[in-house]
Amino acid sequence: MIERQHQILQYVRQHKVVKLVTLTKEFNVSMETIRRDVQQLMHDKKIEKFYGGIKYIEPVEGIIDQRLHEQLAEKIAIAKACASLVENGECIFVDSGTTTYQMTPFLLNKEKLTVVTNSLPIAFDLIGSNIEVILIGGKVRHSEKSVTSNEFLFRFEHLNINKAFICASGVSIEKGISDFSLDEAITRKQIISISQTVYVATDSSKFNKDVAIQVCPLTDIDVIITDNALSKKTIQHFSDKSIQIKVVNIEENQS
Structure with missing residues (x-):
């Protein structure tokens, strides 16, 4: 149903x-x-x-606190799958967003892990853990509790990121990954350009939808991780374009 x-x-x-x-x-x-x-x-x-x-109804971006409980089971399942890809000793980027935010409890058992983030809630959640946290410098975006940065404020080229976990407000074959905020899009572009492997963590409701600002084409992404409410037709459509999608079963994660 x-x-x-x-x-x-x-x-x-x-x-x-x-x-x-x-x-x-x-x-x-x-x-x-x-x-x-x-x-x-x-x-x-x-x-x-x-x-x-x-x-x-065309969507508009709500503040992060309002979106935290929307499709929570899907977000937790996706976040758990993302965290399972993280190896001990890696340096990863965890994006600001309600899906990637759910990764934090699944990262706590990792050893010698460095998390780079622009999310204030993620940074606060990891305080007191054994994880090294690097918070990018820049302007605070109040609605998202995030930090948006640029080359004048933060030297991205000094980071060596093994895996980046990026959020998206829209995912489509034609326009790729998109977001409501220009500042967020610029920050994500910079992270994507320096990361060895890029994952997009997004629930199925974001597919076949474009919002205001393009972050990157799908060719810049290695894997999209989403939930199993995504239709088989859409999965096939993306597979036909050689775009890798990892589907997470929500029911298995709830049992």
Whole structure:
């Protein structure tokens, strides 16, 4: 059911305005089933209903505290998968964002680890641990509790990052990785350019969506890590373009 709702949302996102009867034919389910799915999507504030149909609600970026509990199970599962890729002794970048923030408890058992971050909450969570923390210098972005930097304020070229874990507000074949903030995008571009391996950690709701600022094309990314609500059609579409996607099973992580 969750996967169908996600597919319905993607369909409405692409077509902007859709009649309910069209959805019954497209997904080969009853009107009653479609109404239940639509009701849930309305409750999640993903779509709006009008007489005979529904329309997509274009997302806007909320402050980080508001987004922390949205799709939490998906974010924790993705974060756990990201942390499992980290080896002892590495230097990693952990991006500011609600998905990468969930990585911190899974990193605490790593030895001789260095975490570079622009996230104040991540830095605070790691204080008192055995992990060495490097907080990039620059301007504090209050809504995200993050630090955005540039070459005049922080010398990125001195960092030797083995693995970077980047967040995204939008992921698409055409526009790549995108974000709402120009400052965040600039910081991520610089990190991506100096990292040996780049992972994008993002839940399935961000796929087939472009927001304000392009961070990088998908060719700059090594692996996208997401949850199993992503449709098989979308996975195949990305695979056809030689883009590697690692899908995490939410149910297994909850058991």
